[in-house]
Amino acid sequence: MNADTIYALSSGSVPAGLAVIRLSGRQSLAALQRLTGAGEQRRRAAKGLPRQAPPPRLAKRVVITDAGGGEVLDEGLALWFPAPASFTGEDVVELHLHGGRAVILAVLEALARCPGLRMAEPGEFTRRAFENGKLDLTAAEGLADLISAETEAQRRQALRQMRGDLGRIYENWRQRLLKALAHLEASIDFSDDDLPEGIADQVCLEVAELDAEIAAHLRDQRRGERLRDGVHLAIIGPPNAGKSSLLNWLARRDAAIVSATAGTTRDVIEAHLDLGGYPAVVSDTAGLREGGDEIEAEGVRRARGRARDADLKLAVLDAQTWPRVDPCTAELIDENSLVAINKSDLAEPPPPLSVNGRPGFAISVRTGAGLNAFLAAIAEEVAARCRITAAPAVTRVRHRQALEDCRQALTRSLRAEAPELAGEDLRLAVRCLGRITGRVDVEDILDVVFKDFCIGK
Template identity: 35%
Template structure:
């Protein structure tokens, strides 16, 4: 049982309209009441009420800050414990003064990163999948990523995992009954039952994994490298997509010397854009370092936006880059289409399908809709499902689903090979345990600590 009480600033540190200090635990109400000068005694106040007053220093009685205090009695709170939230004026000094006197109270300590959400999990209010969705809500890079995380936080995906787990546990129970009472076992029926029930579970896992690639992309963004020779419009394209001047643009080749990173959302698709230095042979030492970083970004990218100048013929450097991109996810951006065409389009069209070629004039901001369509078609088969938001997006969940899938496949193979049923039990139990790890059943403390350490302080 949790004995201590935790407190932390739950809003971003800095200037703002208000700042919130969150307190949770057995001493949250009494500890705050000792500091709170008001007409209301918090210890007698109803749950989910807001009270005006001042925070005072416990030793001197000096008024520290004018505040509103929100009281939520457990289990009807985020952590399922008694929770108090102190709304103070925004500002580094004001909120720090309030937190300092709060931490003077008995059994009160500063919360660890993610500890409020961790307590919600440990107290059974949410499962581990829902807890992990909280950090996805905070880090969402697009409306769609936020919607997916919100559905996961509400438990939509957890329900599907729990139903899947129920199918597997019923299969496991059937196997264990036959092990304990072999005189009632019908071998043919058992083998058929194992195969059929395993297949039901495998079909559901396959449905979930089908969304995994899209879900991971929506959660983390597509790492996108903008590459090409100097002065073809790479930085201009970045600025157009970001809708602000992130990169310096000049007519001088080699202006960009380093990799510039920016997150943008294109047609609900989050892109982690990397504007690279122009790739060419150069004697300039600083530019050489930039070109080396461009090659690294090119190797690590999920998507390459290869920019060519419509007003110039293909260069030897262009052809070398084109050769290196075989087998990669590439959208060829033909820029400067507002100028006379000198690019050999026949050679380009021999190398790329029409869907992967986008004609644009970044200067005139023309062709962006075609770029959106090309990227969407490459990663989402042209569209995103707007109705079903039960995407699997977490790498840990994907890995565990694949492990459960393999265990069930091993169990089917064992049953068809005539292997004793008690051996098959191991595979089925392994699948059940893997699915349990997703929602937080039977997970180790070290994994729980690792997951919640990624959260911000105060959440």
């Protein structure tokens, strides 16, 4: 258990109707008694009685006072969670107070004057929970994602990970590899003993099976990462086709400047959307055309780069020039594209409405015609790229890298000419899986994992 007792505001920003201050560590109960029951504790001490702890996990109405001057700071509820049955695995106290700035500041200052207490670092409560075995690294990351979730699908994925669905998969693989490694080492160390035949062959079969399972897990089209970070959409097309107007309609605000002057948009402008419960980041880009001044040429270069990196491209064309499609836009339209033929209120685009085999939608951002159908098509494409499946998906780059490293080690072990070399590669594979859940060699990544938490988590 850590020597320091930490405290912090664990609820959201103030002012608010309610605020929660959390304490964790050996001095939590003493601090609670110091701020809520000084008179009662002095009376018990005078009678030679020990300090009385409140009933665990039971909300109790308390008056919060400044232990130094006895001034009443607030009235609220206190909860006591004795170790190890708490979030951090340590003694934990929660103070449920009124959420005014002055109240919170006064109580935090009173806690600062309590012996053995200090303000928590970002993510320190969750880090202590990990260090005390209350959750593994994947669950801690799931908690961080749950706090940051902005859409329904993100919430569901984060909750599954926080509850251990992903960690159990990796731990199962790690345990199976440990068993295979133990059998292989037994065949090496006790080769002269009467061991069952075919141990090495069984190990190879198990390793090959695990390698296939990990490979299938990685063939997820990055659904989990897309769901966590958002599907990236790039609006592309010739100048003055209505790209910025479409961005503003999708974002439901004036995110981009709209002008009849071609080339108004010079840089990439982003907006974050919730499309049917799935997150998306849509980027408005500069109009695609050859020539222009140096600044516009840089904007076109960035537009091409954003189109290249996008998960889905939204090509916006002008109905007044349809069916002619400018070559700069046409060359970027592929299977990951949807086509919008804008300004249909000025000119009805003749069929067929498609470019390079991709469907086109006649729309008018000015009148709203066709926009709902186009939005539904976008939402379906986004959902297809990050829809939650029965099996949990990889949600972070560090998970994917560790799994790829694990597969490389497994491949080497299957090709090793000596069992000793195969065993060493299996040990490396075990360590790769352990890095994901925090079983081995994680000190160098703990700060990376927990730095994204807010102070009171």
